[in-house]
Amino acid sequence: MRRLRLRIPKHWVSPLGVIGAAIALAWVVIAFTAPLYLPHDPLAQGLPRLQAPGIDTLMGTDALGRDVFSRLLSGARVTVPVALLLVAVSMLFGTIVGAVSGFFGKWVDEGLMRLTDLVMAFPTVILAMVVAASLGPSLWNAAIAAIIVSWPQYARMTRSLVLSLRTQNYVIAGRLLGYSPAKSLISDIAPNIVGPILVLATLDIGTAILLLSGLSFLGLGAQPPTAEWGSMISASLQNFDSWWIGVFPGLAILTVVMAFNFIGDSLRDIFDPTSALSKTGVSS
Amino acid sequence: MSLLRVDDLAVEYRGAKVVRAVDGVSLSIDAGEVVALVGESGCGKSSLARAVVGMETPSEGSVQYRGRPVPTLGVRQRSNDFTSIQMVFQDPNSSLNPRIRVGAQISEGIAAARRRGMEATRPEEWLERVGLPATVVNRYPHSFSGGQRQRIAIARALAARPDLLVADEPISALDASSQAAVAEMMRKLALESGAGLLFISHDLAVVRLIADRTLVMYRGRVVESGATDAVWNESRHPYTRSLVAAIPEPDGKGNLPAAPTVAERAAWFDIVPEALDRV
Numbered sequence: 021m022r023r024l025r026l027r028i029p030k031h032w033v034s035p036l037g038v039i040g041a042a043i044a045l046a047w048v049v050i051a052f053t054a055p056l057y058l059p060h061d062p063l064a065q066g067l068p069r070l071q072a073p074g075i076d077t078l079m080g081t082d083a084l085g086r087d088v089f090s091r092l093l094s095g096a097r098v099t100v101p102v103a104l105l106l107v108a109v110s111m112l113f114g115t116i117v118g119a120v121s122g123f124f125g126k127w128v129d130e131g132l133m134r135l136t137d138l139v140m141a142f143p144t145v146i147l148a149m150v151v152a153a154s155l156g157p158s159l160w161n162a163a164i165a166a167i168i169v170s171w172p173q174y175a176r177m178t179r180s181l182v183l184s185l186r187t188q189n190y191v192i193a194g195r196l197l198g199y200s201p202a203k204s205l206i207s208d209i210a211p212n213i214v215g216p217i218l219v220l221a222t223l224d225i226g227t228a229i230l231l232l233s234g235l236s237f238l239g240l241g242a243q244p245p246t247a248e249w250g251s252m253i254s255a256s257l258q259n260f261d262s263w264w265i266g267v268f269p270g271l272a273i274l275t276v277v278m279a280f281n282f283i284g285d286s287l288r289d290i291f292d293p294t295s296a297l298s299k300t301g302v303s304s
Numbered sequence: 305m306s307l308l309r310v311d312d313l314a315v316e317y318r319g320a321k322v323v324r325a326v327d328g329v330s331l332s333i334d335a336g337e338v339v340a341l342v343g344e345s346g347c348g349k350s351s352l353a354r355a356v357v358g359m360e361t362p363s364e365g366s367v368q369y370r371g372r373p374v375p376t377l378g379v380r381q382r383s384n385d386f387t388s389i390q391m392v393f394q395d396p397n398s399s400l401n402p403r404i405r406v407g408a409q410i411s412e413g414i415a416a417a418r419r420r421g422m423e424a425t426r427p428e429e430w431l432e433r434v435g436l437p438a439t440v441v442n443r444y445p446h447s448f449s450g451g452q453r454q455r456i457a458i459a460r461a462l463a464a465r466p467d468l469l470v471a472d473e474p475i476s477a478l479d480a481s482s483q484a485a486v487a488e489m490m491r492k493l494a495l496e497s498g499a500g501l502l503f504i505s506h507d508l509a510v511v512r513l514i515a516d517r518t519l520v521m522y523r524g525r526v527v528e529s530g531a532t533d534a535v536w537n538e539s540r541h542p543y544t545r546s547l548v549a550a551i552p553e554p555d556g557k558g559n560l561p562a563a564p565t566v567a568e569r570a571a572w573f574d575i576v577p578e579a580l581d582r583v
Contacts, residue, residue: 124379189393190401190409193457195377196357197416197464198387211403 034289040282047276051096060087062094062247070262080264082255091247092268098248100276102163103228110167111221114174115213119205121175122182133179136172144169148231152240159232159248162241166231170224177220181213215291223284226277233273249273305371306332307500308356308468312365315351325351327524328365333500335467338491340515340532341504342547348524349504350394353472356502357391358382369468387416390466392490394473396454400445406431406456407441413463422465430459433493435485451482458486462493469494470502475510483507487514508551512536520544522572530582540579543572 059078060067064086071081079088121132139147151165182205185191191208199208235241236250244251249269256266308331315326325348333339341349354360356367358377367374369389375382390413393399400409410427418424428438434455445453454474461469471490475483487503491514494501505511511518511532518535520528520543528541539545546564 189395189398192359192377193391193393193399193460194401194412195382196387196389196391197412197460198382198384198419199412200381201379207404208401211401 034282034286036282037286037289040279040286043275043279044283047096047100047279050093051100054093054097058090058093060090062086062090063245070259070265072262073264079268080262082252082262082265083259086247088252088264088268091252092249092272095247095249095252095269095272096276098159098242098246099229099232099250099273102159103225103232106163106166106232107170107221107225107228110171111174111217111224113167114171115178115217117171118175118178119182119209119213122179123186123201123205123209129179132175136175139169139172140176142169145231145234148235149238149240152235157240157243159236159242159246162232162235165235165240166228169231170228173224174217174220178213178217181216182209185209185212219284219288219291222280222287225280226284229273229277229280307335307337307370308333308502309368309371310352310356310365311368313352313355313362313367314364315348315355315360316363317351325524326355329521329524329526330365331519331526331529333468333502335500336495336498338494338501338503338514338516340511340518341502341521342506342508342511342518343521344506347521349521350472352521353391353470353502353504356468357389357470358386384420387464388420388467390461390464390469392454392458392461392469392471392474394476396450396457396477399457400453400460402445405442405444406448409445410441410456410460410463413460417463417465420465425463427459427463430463431456433462434459434489451478451486454478454486455489458490458493462497465497466494466499468500468502470504472504473506474503475505475507484510484513490514508536508547520547525575526580527572527575528579528582530580534582540582541572541576542568542574544579546572 065084067081067085069085073080077087121129148165148169152162155161194204194208233250236248237254242248252269253266310331313329317323343349358374361376407427410430414425431438475486487510515532518532519526522543528544
């Protein structure tokens, strides 16, 4: 019997989950408040070039004399919100497609699932590159490319959940009472798929950030002079000796991706009744 | 005209091999009548129940409710003409939506009855009718025991004011102490509202207690049928006899009936014409 109720006080929340949540929250706060306390203009080129980290420029300056620390903080404004938005859009789209597919079955299911096959048949990054390149290099096109490659996983998961829930007795009981398909989906099926989908989305935020930064690194995402972590790393290639230009944005990507993965992992433990956590009788 | 009329029904499951779970069964149920369907696991009684409510499409034959074929429960919304067919499931744990308060779930039954022009009732009334206090109306299903959940599922089905209630082993997941009580309650409540009840069970003692007519199924076919008294007291089919003999007797000796021999089992496939439509 599935009981997906969260009672935080009774729960043993994993330390990694808490750390992840703290780091992710910090990055989100930075993303929204950075302009208030940036030490330098992230686009201004007035500082000495390739200056090593010091008191005034905490993370040094790049080849154009821009403050890496300020660019790093304002880079959070680019990557994090766009990643969150694209995951939300792709989750919403994928979930709707999957729910329709699983609920209506037959040729609707066949058609939609072949579409997901088509997308999933290509390696994610390659397909995203092709889409981004054909749309033209810009951050928003990179986000669209990321949505196109990531929605099928939500569709697949939702479909399989809907298929298994559809034969649950309470769903059938609802249909016998004359529920419309929409009512059946919304009141009987949706509440029971929210958990797993949310877990998948949280884990996907890290992937989305990597993909966005990766596309920017390749020059297919955010364009100069935008301070974006991937393109900052890309710019560091020309000045490999000045390690600070690339290492700090790299660390930023690392911490934010890890943070969201930690959150996703601990959410999965909380939502999944068969995970080790609940087996020990700690949850629910 | 019978309330429910099943003619020569066959239900098949297609896989690597076609399984014919129900193989030419006919039966009818009138309003205010309790018909029991008994038989061992896998004999096709649940498949028959599923076909009756429209969860399975008959591969042959027909299921008619008030003279009209029962539509298969597909994507389309069930029309008001057929929401007066309700079902109680075997597993009380999956019968209720874990995320919705029990009162709200019973209210959905009431809403179905209202759409057919019935007067409004309150979920509390139904809870009390199935023997639960009205105060639990705002609780979630997880705070009830299996037996209580089954009572709530029955309350939801009855709140829809069914004319035909199909109960697929509604008591087999319950503890021994509440089995007879729940079965009696279902009979009483169904008959009070003038509904027909198709009661599926392998608990022969309970069936004997509540059914007007009994059908015995073996391997997809009805081998004996008719008035419950006749079927139980003077069984004519060897399978029914062995079923009746298998009812444990509380004589304190702990004797179990002997396992049937191969020859005896072979005889169970026979159709004994005088065992059908007993009066």
